[in-house]
Amino acid sequence: MASFQKYTTKDGIRWMYKYYSTIDPATGKKRQSTKRGFKTKKEAQLDAAKIEQEIANGTYITEDKYVTFEQVYRQWFETISNTYKPSTRKAVVSKFKKRILPHFGNLRMKDINSMYCQEVINQIAKEIKSVENMKMYVNQIFEYAISKEIIAHNPIKGVIIPKDKNEFIVDEGQLEERNFWDxxxxxxxxxxxxxxxxxxxxxxxxxxxxxxxxxxxxxxxxxxxxxxxxxxxxxxxxxxxxxxxxxxxxxxxxxxxxxxxxxxxxxxxxxxxxxxxxxxxxxxxxxxxxxxxxxxxxxxxxxxxxxxxxxxxxxxxxxxxxxxxxxxxxxxxxxxxxxxxxxxxxxxxxxxxxxxxxxxxxxxxxxxxxxxxxxxxxxxxxxx
The missing domain is CATH 1.10.443.10 (Intergrase catalytic core)
Structure with missing residues (x-):
């Protein structure tokens, strides 16, 4: 059960509560966490009830795991890179550095939503043809974050890759192009x-x-x-x-x-x-x-x-x-x-x-x- 406490700030009275979340693997005991900044005790109680329900459902993500996308990427890459050939490692690093991290790197994982992911994919699709490949790598980061209980849902899962309008237009000169010799x-x-x-x-x-x-x-x-x-x-x-x-x-x-x-x-x-x-x-x-x-x-x-x-x-x-x-x-x-x-x-x-x-x-x-x-x-x- 959460315990509630009132405290004073320069902006007036605020409420906080303490609660026990997930098990700390190092000690085997439940972690004690604190949430602050509520204007009323009722707001604190409602938030505490929501957190307790998430803990019961197994979907709760602790506050100390609100890390950035780049932090998760680096841990993922350190874990997975040994399975890659040197040429693949080099290519993956290049893709993240040039196309993915500029959009996601500094954002906290919990703040990235599906709408933002769609905007990013739309933008990348205007720049390169291999946008599906980029989506695949971003998806791997989110899935890795889910497996490590950093986030509960994958925001890029339902993102649609836009079609290039040129795919629907017949290029009269295209039929003349061939990439082989007789x-x-x-x-x-x-x-x-x-x-x-x-x-x-x-x-x-x-x-x-x-x-x-x-x-x-x-x-x-x-x-x-x-x-x-x-x-x-x-x-x-x-x-x-x-x-x-x-x-x-x-x-x-x-x-x-x-x-x-x-x-x-x-x-x-x-x-x-x-x-x-x-x-x-x-x-x-x-x-x-x-x-x-x-x-x-x-x-x-x-x-x-x-x-x-x-x-x-x-x-x-x-x-x-x-x-x-x-x-x-x-x-x-x-x-x-x-x-x-x-x-x-x-x-x-x-x-x-x-x-x-x-x-x-x-x-x-x-x-x-x-x-x-x-x-x-x-x-x-x-x-x-």
Whole structure:
């Protein structure tokens, strides 16, 4: 039961009450708490009755746990970060620092309501496309706070992610965009590399196109990942840089860790690259199991941005159809589909966990091919 007491302030008489709340795990005894500032004893009694009911229902949150969102985030991150790869930890910290903490960081958890969360999500949706990802992380903080009895309810649970009005508008130019090349464009690109660029650049992009691997997977390849007899490449890790240092991290999912078959030309080019490298003595390395396939002059792996920069340069100088490095993966997939591979086969080769990702490529490629067919017909008719 609560005990009530009257006291005097400069603003006049006020009432307070003392009560016992939750069990202190350190002592095993109930915590004694105090609430002040009531103008009348009746107000204090009504509030005390409400608190006692919450304690009985198990929904009461003690006053000393009214911490800020950032304090909860930091405790959550300290708890959960050991389960993340370094690349994931870095990405999570960046998301909170840039997008989430500026909106929530200084607010007390108990003061954040659903309406405010909706306003924040609406604002973030105007700035970036990955707003759903941001909501997911904010939700984790609130759920963590509930598990630690800091708050009783999750204010972001019912928040709606707004639709971009552009989703309902057909962009006439969008149908012309494609992030992959056809066979003719690939041959032109590889010929340019072969004639005008170092062998390593040629082998690097040839490998990206002929394996469909992610750039981090290709750049992390070592000699031991290549089996020349079985004609396979083991894609089981990805390259990561942090504070100027590189490391190879295990692939995120089981589907990403895969052994793929490769062709004689790709294997021959890899052998040729290392033969030339050892002959030139660029670095004092032998063709051993731990040597990276694609390296700088000091033997360290190429930086992750290197393929992007080189591809952009070649496209700009030679006026090629613009695609991204990731588009080379789409290129590989599109040619597999054209060659008659099944969606399941392409999914396994690309290391997609969800077949929907493969289906998205298939749908886009199919639509583009149909559009090209119509264009060919129109061109033929115009020639009459």
């Amino acid at each position: 066979k003719t464009e690939i041959k032109q690109f590889l010929n340019i590399l072969k004639d005008e660029y170092p062998l390593q650049d040629y082998v690097l992009f040839h490998s990206l196109i002929y394996t469909g691997a992610r750039k981090g997977e290709i750049l992390s390849l070592r000699r031991k990942d290549i089996d020349f007899k079985a004609k396979t490449i083991n894609l089981n890790k990805t390259l990561f840089f942090e504070n100027g240092k590189h490391m190879s991290l295990t692939s995120k999912t089981a589907a990403s860790r895969r052994l793929i078959s490769t062709d004689d030309t790709t294997l021959s080019l890899i052998k040729k690259l290392h033969t030339e490298r050892n002959r030139a003595s660029v670095v004092n390395l032998s063709f051993d199991n731990n040597e990276y396939l694609f390296i700088r002059n000091d033997g360290s792996p190429l930086r992750l941005a290197y393929p992007n920069d080189k591809l952009e340069e070649i496209i700009r100088v030679h006026d090629l159809h613009p695609i991204t490095v990731h588009g080379l993966r789409h290129t590989h997939a599109s040619l597999l589909f054209e060659a008659g591979a099944s969606i399941k086969e392409v999914q396994e080769r690309l290391g997609h966990t969800d077949i929907k990702m493969t289906m998205n490529i298939y749908t886009h490629v199919t639509r583009t091919v149909k559009e090209q067919t119509a264009a060919k017909f129109a061109t033929f008719m115009n020639e009459l």
